[in-house]
Every structure is written in structure tokens, then in C-alpha cells.
Amino acid sequence: MKPNLIKTALIVGTGAIGALYGAMLSRAGVExxxxxxxxxxxxxxxxxxxxxxxxxxxxxxxxAVLQLPSEIETFPDVIFVCAKTHQSYVDxxxxxxxxxxxxxxxxxxxxxxxxxxxxxxxxxxxxGLAFVCVNRAAPGRIVxxxxxxxxxxxxxxxxHPIVQALVQCFAGVAVPVKESVDILRDRWRKLIWNAPFNPxxxxxxxxxxxxxxxxxxxxxxxxxMAEIVMIxxxxxxxxxxxxxxxxxxxxxxxxxxxxxMLLDVEAGRPIERVTIVENVxxxxxxxxxxxxxxxCINSILKGRFN
Amino acid sequence: MKPNLIKTALIVGTGAIGALYGAMLSRAGVExxxxxxxxxxxxxxxxxxxxxxxxxxxxxxxxAVLQLPSEIETFPDVIFVCAKTHQSYVDxxxxxxxxxxxxxxxxxxxxxxxxxxxxxxxxxxxxGLAFVCVNRAAPGRIVxxxxxxxxxxxxxxxxHPIVQALVQCFAGVAVPVKESVDILRDRWRKLIWNAPFNPxxxxxxxxxxxxxxxxxxxxxxxxxMAEIVMIxxxxxxxxxxxxxxxxxxxxxxxxxxxxxMLLDVEAGRPIERVTIVENVxxxxxxxxxxxxxxxCINSILKGRFN
Numbered sequence: 001m002k003p004n005l006i007k008t009a010l011i012v013g014t015g016a017i018g019a020l021y022g023a024m025l026s027r028a029g030v031e032x033x034x035x036x037x038x039x040x041x042x043x044x045x046x047x048x049x050x051x052x053x054x055x056x057x058x059x060x061x062x063x064a065v066l067q068l069p070s071e072i073e074t075f076p077d078v079i080f081v082c083a084k085t086h087q088s089y090v091d092x093x094x095x096x097x098x099x100x101x102x103x104x105x106x107x108x109x110x111x112x113x114x115x116x117x118x119x120x121x122x123x124x125x126x127x128g129l130a131f132v133c134v135n136r137a138a139p140g141r142i143v144x145x146x147x148x149x150x151x152x153x154x155x156x157x158x159x160h161p162i163v164q165a166l167v168q169c170f171a172g173v174a175v176p177v178k179e180s181v182d183i184l185r186d187r188w189r190k191l192i193w194n195a196p197f198n199p200x201x202x203x204x205x206x207x208x209x210x211x212x213x214x215x216x217x218x219x220x221x222x223x224x225m226a227e228i229v230m231i232x233x234x235x236x237x238x239x240x241x242x243x244x245x246x247x248x249x250x251x252x253x254x255x256x257x258x259x260x261m262l263l264d265v266e267a268g269r270p271i272e273r274v275t276i277v278e279n280v281x282x283x284x285x286x287x288x289x290x291x292x293x294x295x296c297i298n299s300i301l302k303g304r305f306n
Numbered sequence: 307m308k309p310n311l312i313k314t315a316l317i318v319g320t321g322a323i324g325a326l327y328g329a330m331l332s333r334a335g336v337e338x339x340x341x342x343x344x345x346x347x348x349x350x351x352x353x354x355x356x357x358x359x360x361x362x363x364x365x366x367x368x369x370a371v372l373q374l375p376s377e378i379e380t381f382p383d384v385i386f387v388c389a390k391t392h393q394s395y396v397d398x399x400x401x402x403x404x405x406x407x408x409x410x411x412x413x414x415x416x417x418x419x420x421x422x423x424x425x426x427x428x429x430x431x432x433x434g435l436a437f438v439c440v441n442r443a444a445p446g447r448i449v450x451x452x453x454x455x456x457x458x459x460x461x462x463x464x465x466h467p468i469v470q471a472l473v474q475c476f477a478g479v480a481v482p483v484k485e486s487v488d489i490l491r492d493r494w495r496k497l498i499w500n501a502p503f504n505p506x507x508x509x510x511x512x513x514x515x516x517x518x519x520x521x522x523x524x525x526x527x528x529x530x531m532a533e534i535v536m537i538x539x540x541x542x543x544x545x546x547x548x549x550x551x552x553x554x555x556x557x558x559x560x561x562x563x564x565x566x567m568l569l570d571v572e573a574g575r576p577i578e579r580v581t582i583v584e585n586v587x588x589x590x591x592x593x594x595x596x597x598x599x600x601x602c603i604n605s606i607l608k609g610r611f612n
Contacts, residue, residue: 203509204610214612216605223598292529292598299522300606304510306520 013083109275319389415581
């Protein structure tokens with residue numbers, strides 16, 4: 001254990017997820033700066049107000065509130081990219097990436113790490129997944145509703161001391177966290193849920209419970225999941241046999257849930273179509289696998305929201 | 307030729323299509339009564355005002371304007387059911403069906419005739435297809451924008467003098483019309499267009515040109531058409547090899563077109579999901595054919611608009 005591996009962190013794309021985990025890192029003693037765009041004024045004045053169902057209500061005052069990563073004075077030990085995946089942040093973070101800065105991509109979907117790895121070949125690239133219900137309720141006000149588990153792992157696989165240090169930071173402040181030595185497998189496992197429910201909720205304008213109330217949509221969700229299972233297997237990631245049924249049952253037990261893609265649609269923001277659907281179709285195609293449901297969904301998303 | 311075979315006709319579900327073809331039958335000398343629901347007051351007073359790009363602008367005054375088929379005084383020679391297919395009109399027309407009344411189902415999709423055939427086993431059941439752009443622009447005001455061809459054929463196949471008489475009526479007033487001796491084949495051929503473009507336009511809220519402007523949606527349209535071709539073949543209807551490309555090219559040359567399903571969605575009316583998509587999936591299933599794109603589209607339609 002070397003807690004001093006991480007003294008400083010920079011959060012880029014500080015929406016709900018970035019603010020919550022940035023706040024918890026700060027609670028763990030890390031100096032956390034944040035790049036904030038739309039809420040810059042509010043956060044500069046008041047910090048973030050976090051209302052968490054499990055961590056309590058508290059104010060998170062970043063060490064520095066920046067408008068651009070290039071404004072940071074010294075290279076941080078870790079940069080967390082928590083923004084949506086519809087654009088690359090490679091160019092934006094470049095001025096803040098020092099020779100030893102680790103880059104954590106706390107984002108959904110597949111095909112996220114490669115551009116960062118080729119831009120920063122000597123920096124640890126870390127994939128991250130957040131299993132959390134957290135919303136930005138108002139400028140600078142973050143409401144953490146449920147869950148909160150983090151999975152962090154060196155890309156493309158293996159162990160790294162910085163991952164272990166991050167795990168210790170988070171675990172020390174009671175964030176459920178694990179190191180993955182096979183982060184892509186975890187990305188596939190999360191995609192099992194995201195690939196059906198994010199697109200369908202966006203297309204239908206419905207919450208998860210509304211989707212699963214229609215037997216044809218449950219069947220479609222399972223068909224999409226089955227394609228993900230098949231494509232993952234072709235990449236060498238054989239998922240548990242009951243992964244589909246388990247995801248359906250877990251979702252039925254969840255509170256009615258508005259996916260992030262539906263929230264993006266409602267707010268008129270770009271959606272994470274490419275990393276959640278299109279990149280997966282490309283992987284399928286490279287293995288000669290047909291994925292008609294993913295293609296159908298992707299075409300509708302593209303036609304409707306692009 | 308026995309023009310006296312058809313002296314009286316009753317149009318049930320007199321929307322744009324029913325009014326247009328009712329008007330042309332009337333021009334051909336048939337006494338045409340209409341069952342009108344929402345526009346009853348206007349049509350009783352003023353008749354239908356038809357603006358046709360090819361038949362001119364004229365007023366069609368039905369012999370009788372009824373609110374229910376049961377109000378008709380003598381059994382008509384022909385009943386045209388022109389309503390949308392989301393409900394059956396068997397019970398409604400029953401009081402108006404005499405021993406010799408022919409029933410024309412001028413409706414889209416598949417699986418339409420069987421309930422009428424079993425309800426009226428001794429009456430000729432005639433399938434009808436209208437290739438026409440026609441809208442109800444206001445109560446009692448019908449705008450015929452383009453096309454206009456009719457295909458009529460005895461169900462399930464073969465010839466019938468009443469079909470020939472109808473063809474002569476329409477042909478006599480310059481309506482492009484043909485008798486089909488294999489009406490189900492024609493239904494399949496029309497479905498090639500309806501199965502992709504009606505659902506996609508409804509889901510996307512877009513016209514045909516907008517759909518075909520997105521390569522992924524053109525590909526999806528073709529994939530849906532390919533499923534229709536395969537399912538039709540399993541029923542014994544082998545369609546022309548170039549039917550898919552021809553439909554795509556024709557649609558690209560068309561004026562931007564709002565499908566009837568999109569119009570239904572915009573007006574908050576029920577959609578023709580069952581006859582255009584779900585009945586086709588049932589036929590596929592009965593032949594052990596997978597139709598993932600139709601199923602995907604059907605599930606989304608059901609979840610979103612049912």
C-alpha cells in the first residue's frame with residue numbers, strides 16, 4: 001500500500017459521476033481539481049453540493065475549479081475522464097498529462113481506451129466502470145440515489161500499482177470498489193445491460209420498468225443481450241450462462257430507472273451511440289457475426305438522434 | 307361485361323381513400339352511400355370536396371351519408387371497407403351484408419380477409435390495394451396528391467365477375483385498375499414497401515426521404531424487405547429478384563412522403579401494426595423463419611404506440 005502514489009487528481013467532464021467520485025477521492029485526502037463547463041460559476045462559488053443516500057449530504061470544494069485541463073498548474077497523478085463518450089478528450093487533456101499521470105476512463109461502452117493509449121503510450125490507461133444512480137439535479141447539485149460500485153482495471157488487462165492505490169483511496173471512504181485484472185471482460189458484462197436498455201429507453205422515451213412491462217420488449221432486450229454474449233465470446237470473453245436472465249431479473253427489481261441515454265435525449269445532448277452500440281457491431285462484423293438487433297437499434301438511433 | 311352487376315355501393319370507414327374511390331365509383335354511375343364518423347355533419351351538408359391532381363376538383367355527394375352501416379335501407383351490391391386495420395368491421399357491417407353483397411377490403415397488410423371470410427362464407431371477399439397518395443386535409447376535404455392505382459382480386463385467389471365489374475367501373479372513369487387473380491401475391495408485393503417505411507417513419511417521426519438519407523436506415527429498410535421476400539417465398543410467393551432495389555430506387559425518386567402510419571401517430575390514432583408487421587411475424591414463425599428486424603420493429607412499435 002502506497003497511499004502517497006495519489007496526491008492529486010483532475011476530474012475532466014465533471015457531471016454527476018465525476019463530481020460524486022471526485023468528492024469521495026477528496027474525502028480520501030486527495031487534492032482534487034475539476035474541469036467544469038456549464039456549472040463553472042456556481043461550482044467556483046459554492047463547490048458541489050452532494051446529496052448521497054449512503055455518504056450523506058456534504059459540500060465538495062475542489063482544490064481548483066478549471067474551465068480547461070490546460071489551466072492546471074502541476075501534472076496530476078491521475079486524470080479521471082468522466083465525460084460522455086460522444087467525443088474524444090485526448091486533445092483537451094493532453095496539456096495536463098505528465099510523464100507519470102494515469103488516465104482513468106470512467107465511461108460506458110467499448111472501444112474507448114485505444115485512442116488514449118495511442119496518444120499516451122507511456123501512461124497507464126485505466127478503464128473504469130461506475131454502477132451508480134446519480135443525477136445532476138441542478139447546477140452544482142448532485143443527487144446520489146442508489147448503488148455506487150466502481151470497477152477499475154489497467155487497460156487492456158493486468159495489474160498496476162496506481163489502480164491498487166485508487167482502490168485503497170475509495171475503499172478507505174467506503175466506496176464499494178474492486179480492481180479488475182481484465183477490465184474488458186467487465187466492460188462486456190456491463191454492456192449486457194447498457195446495450196438493450198440505453199437505446200430502447202431513448203427510442204421509446206420510457207423507463208426500464210415500462211420497457212419490461214411489454215413482453216415483446218423483454219424479448220427484444222434478451223435478443224440484444226444474446227448478441228452481446230455471442231460477440232463477447234468471439235473476443236474471448238465467455239460470460240456466465242445466466243447473465244441474461246440475471247440482468248433481466250435485476251432490472252425488474254430495480255426502481256423505475258431513466259437511463260443516461262434517455263436523459264441525454266431529453267436534454268437534447270448527444271448520445272453515447274457509438275461506444276454502446278456501433279463499436280460492438282464493428283467487432284461483430286470483424287468476426288463475421290451477424291447482429292441484426294444491434295444493427296436495427298443502431299440505425300434507428302442514428303436516424304433519430306444524430 | 308355486365309355493368310348492372312354493381313348499382314349500389316357502401317363505403318365503410320370513409321377517410322381519404324374511401325372518399326376518393328367512392329367518388330370515382332359515383333362518377334361511374336354507381337349509387338354510393340358512405341358511413342362517415344367524425345366528419346358526419348360536414349359531409350351530410352356539403353358532401354366531400356375532392357381535389358385531385360388528375361381527376362380534377364369536384365364535389366362528391368353520396369346517395370346517403372350514414373353513421374352506421376345498419377342504417378342502410380337495401381343491401382348494397384358491394385361494401386368497401388376502407389378503414390384502418392386496427393379493428394375488425396365484421397360486426398359493424400353485418401347488418402348491411404346481403405346474400406349477394408361483395409365485400410372489398412381496401413386495406414394494407416396481411417391476414418385481413420380470413421375473419422371476413424369466416425363471418426360471411428357465402429359472400430365474395432375481395433382483397434384490394436390502393437397505391438395512392440391521398441390525405442384528408444380538413445373535414446370533408448380530400449386532397450389526392452399523387453398516384454392512384456387500384457388492384458382488386460378475389461380472396462384467396464381466382465377470378466370473379468364482380469371484380470371484373472368493379473374494374474370496368476373504375477377503368478371507365480380513368481382510375482388505373484387491374485384485376486389480380488392472385489391478390490395475396492399483390493399484398494406481399496405491397497408489403498415490401500409498407501413493412502419498412504410505415505414503421506420506420508412512425509418510430510423516427512420522419513418522411514421517406516429523411517429515412518433514406520441515412521445509409522444505416524437504407525440498409526435496415528433493405529434488411530426488412532429481405533425478410534418479407536423470404537417469408538413470402540415460404541408461403542409460395544416468389545417475388546421478383548430486383549424487388550428490393552426497385553422499391554428503394556422508386557422511393558428515392560418519390561416526393562418526400564409521410565406514411566399513413568406516421569400520420570396516424572401524429573394524430574394520436576391507433577396504428578396498423580398488426581396487419582403490417584405482427585401478422586407477418588406469425589407467418590414467419592409458422593414456417594420456422596427468423597425475422598429479427600421485423601420482430602425488433604414490432605416490439606418498438608408495440609412499446610411506443612400501443
